Amino acid sequence: MADKPSRSLVLYGDGLARFVKPTHDHLHSFASRASCGFLSLPRAPSSETEDSRIAREFAELLDAIEYDNMSVREAIKDNSEKCAVPTISERFVGMKAAIITNNASLIYFGGRLGITMLQWDGLIDNDHILADSQLSLASKLLKLLGFQEGKMLDTSQFDLIFVHVGAEEKVMYLKDIELVNSLVGELMHIAQPGTHIGSRLHMSIIMSYGASLEDDNSKFSVSDAKHKNNFGLLPLFPRQSYTMKGGKPREDVRCHCPMLVAQLQNAVTRKDMVKVFSFRDFNENGGILTIPADRFLHEVAFKLWKAPKYGA
Template sequence: MADKASRGLVVYGDGLARFIDKSHANLHSLASRGCCGFLSLPYSPPSESEDSRIVREFAQLLDACEASPNGGDNTADVEYQKCLMPTISERFMGMRSAIITNNSRLKAFGGKLGFTMLQLSDLLDNGHAVAESARDVLAPELLKLLGFQDGKTSETNPFDLVFIHVGDGEKNGQKDTEYVNNLVGGLMHIADPRSEIGSRLHMSLVMSYGSVSEDDDPSLSVLTSKDEDKSDLSLIFPRQSYTMKGQNLRNDVRHHSPMLIAQWQNGVTRKDAAEAFSFNDFKEHGAGLTIPADRFVHEIAFKLWKAPKYGA
């Protein structure tokens, strides 16, 4: 743990994991510095729309699926359910949080959960979403929201945790992935380990596969060879923890195409042996292994001193 409370930034590349290639050097550099692993998701409902998937999977990251029983398709449903889900501030010791997204359904959903909702045009002049602006303009603007500016850490900060959601599925996959690559490069440059920001910024990069089916690439399975063994001996092996919630078995766990996650905070997160931001490298060398996506926000809150213990 850091000797002072950290401030968290989550860059979420929605549906962009399949577009990562060798040219995205900044993504691979972050993976080589940090701790890497997977966030498991449940299976998607039949005939789910893309907007519903976006809200449902983001709700998983926030452990807030109860607030969106129909995946966010119906704003009235979210309004009805909001009383059942405390705000992010109420859940995590007054944590001030923001989500930056241009998706209208996600903006409505996040607002009901007590997040301050922003869009790129609030941070960029004329809302220019080009790769250069991600590195040179958006990266410092994001850090300002957390109280980091000119290499210094302010004692006052508008937010403790900021999510930025980037991704429009396969429509702009290559372009959006390049945008995230440049944004990560800009953030890593500013949060240089030699600066005081590096030890106070807890940065997470999450990349999902977007819309997938059971017939998608079987090589993207988090199951180990012993898990896939159908012999009677396989019954003696304990279940992996991501398949459980408390003492109950999760019956809808999707074992393939998980979210990929790399986390880095200088002097705080451990470094594993991963050298590339890729499924195969994370499975072979990642120290983070697999956790359910709905535990993610609890882990982050703990790192920001907004939860008394992990999983609380």
Template sequence: MADKPSRALVLYGDGLARFIDSSHTHFHSLASKASCGFLSLPNASASESEDERIVREFAILLDACEAYLNLDANTTKDGCQKSTILTISERFMGMKAAIITNNSTLKSFGAKVGLSVLQLNEFIRRNHSDTEPHCEMLKLLGFHDGKTLDTRQFDLIIVHVGAGEKINDEKGDMEYINSLVGGILCKAQPGSEISSHLHLSVVMSYGSVSEDDESNLSVLTKKDERNSELPLLFPRQSYTMKGEIQRKDVRHHCPMLIAQWQYAVTRKDVAETFSFEDFKEHGGNLVIPADRFLHEIAFKLWKAPKYGA
């Protein structure tokens, strides 16, 4: 066991998975040392808007779908909010969490589930961290001058970057998040104090999906797709189940790609590139439901009694 709870940084590229290429070397460097796999999502409604998709998928990552579905129902006639939505802190043993994003809809939802909300562009300008944007994020987690401090402002920080976003009118979405990954890996060198206490997750989603994506980006294998009656003898994949109950709505294509790394804590698999094909062939985490993601993080932070709780 670690001598103290970890602190977590989640870099979430919303709709950016399809834009990763060979030039994004920091992504591939992370994948080569991380535990890689997929987070499965439910199918989207045909009438869902882009803003609705962004919030819904983020809510799934937080296992806060009930809060998302009941946002309107939790407003009284006088406009006041009812206190029926449990916050992140209430659900996870006082965990202090923040989201850094430019998306106004996501900021509103994050505040409702108890996240501290920071505007990404304003955060960068205020801290003069354009060249090293990761430094202040690490400092908020209690990492400073290569040391792990006993005090920190947050246990968990989620940085959300959407497709097509400009960061302070300079770096684009992919370039910015790639530079964040590189900066963090530089600060958290294997064997350093930061590397053994920082739990880094990079999550990349496909955003809105099309029919073409269903065949090209499916997590199903040929043995899953055979037409004989033999598949009835095989157990269902765990990501399609919730306890002993089969999940009613599982999308088998376009999962979120996830790479997680913490020195001497996470397993290393044999993936070498941050790509759907490499994760499917060589990833060690295979597929887990996206609504289990935050529970795993909370366990690493000593904010949940057991893994997957």
């Protein structure tokens, strides 16, 4: 834990986990310095659309899934004030949060939670991604968090920024993953160990798998395979914490296709044995193991001094 509150930047690659390649050096370098693991999600409704999935999974990250239902979404679209929803600021000691996205569902939902919604237009030209534009984007993000001229200012526009990257059209995924990889490289260059920014910036990279496919259950499973065939002894094995909530089992936990999460803040987060930003390496060498996605924001808020100790 730092001796002063941090500011947080979360890069969320929505559906991009499948597209991380060995050539994405900056992502792998980040993972090799970070604390890595998984965020578990509940099972998806059978009739869920892609747009609904995007909103539901993001609501899990905000621990606001109870507000991601049809009545709330309709109230949002109708600009109704009848449905009172506690804001992020009210839940986390005045925390000022922003989300950068072009997704309409997230814009509606995040706005209802009191989050400032920023769109990519004006921050970057997605048709002309150049090296110098990446420096500009990284600098803009850090400036919004109060980092300027290598230092953290006492006040800032935001304490936390989510950067949502993930195209609704599959042809855009390769472009999106390249954007994330380049942005991570520039941010790591600015927030190097020993710098003031490096010791105050809590940075998270989240990669999800999007809609799960038929063979995902066997390829990306976090359940303990050693116990699968010991049906008689299964009751004797303790349940992992991500399958529990309030002392009761979570009955809808999806044991495959978790979100991959890597977190880094110099001299604050631990360094795992991970070398590659991949499911296999996180599963074998990650220190975070698996936590429910709805606990993620609470852990980040703790680093910002906006919440009690995570898990307490």
